[in-house]
Each structure stands twice: as C-alpha cells, then as structure tokens.
Amino acid sequence: MCNSLPMVILCRIFLLSLLLWALNPVSAGAEDVKAADIAPIYIQFAPISVPLMQGGYVQGSFHIRVELAVTSEKNKEAVDRMMPRLESAYLMSLVDLSRYVIRADEPADLVSIGAALQQSTNDILGPEKARVLISEAAVRR
Known part of the structure; x- marks a missing residue:
C-alpha cells in the first residue's frame, strides 16, 4: 500500500x-x-463614600463601587465570610488615599486606587484568591 x-x-x-x-x-x-x-463569580459590595479634605475643610467626596471576581465556590465562601473585614479595609484604604492621592479638583487615579484595594484584598484573603474590579467611581465637588 x-x-x-x-x-x-x-x-x-x-x-x-x-x-x-x-x-x-x-x-x-x-x-x-x-x-x-474558571468562569468568574462576581461579588458586589455596597457603595463606599469618603470625604475629600483639603486644608482642614471638606472639598468634595469620592464615591466608589467595588466588585470582586473569584474563580471558585470555595473563594466565594471565603469572601462572604470575610465581607465585613474587606469592607472595613477598603474604607480605611480609601480614607488614606483621600489624603494624598484622590483630590476633589482632579480625576481619580483608578490604577492606584485599584492597586491599594487589591493589596487589602490579598492581605485578608491571600494572594490570587480574588481580583478587585472597580465598577463605578466618581469625584464630586
């Protein structure tokens, strides 16, 4: 053949x-x-608002809505269990950022904000357990 x-x-x-x-x-x-x-599971957080202070006076406010993307049911359960700690860590990070990074007269630096929130997430859940997504962000004067 x-x-x-x-x-x-x-x-x-x-x-x-x-x-x-x-x-x-x-x-x-x-x-x-x-x-x-590996299809992501999205977990929404309540909106967070922080005042923007400058010279001892409130110059505006920053509003943000965050979601976490997790890839397993186990990670989703961990996020649900740690939700209060995550919300508290996000609020503390945003208050710190509002002092020097977020300004009422400038667009928000979402890359820096996202990195800070991702670091808070990694500190609480562990690295690569969830990815922070910013679904809404606004600076108001």
Missing part, C-alpha cells in the same frame, strides 16, 4: 490529519469544561 517514498509521505500526512481530527472533539470538550471551571 505505502511502498514508494511519495506514498509513505502521503500515508503519514493522512494518518496525522486523521489523528488530529479524532483528537479535536476531545480537546474542545476539555477546553469547555476548563472554561466553565
């Missing part, structure tokens, strides 16, 4: 393509299961 060199090459190409075709549904099914396993 595959006696000559061109026929050997064609047979190998055919067998390789047949093998790839046969494995394709299995790998696609595995990817679907893997994607379903």
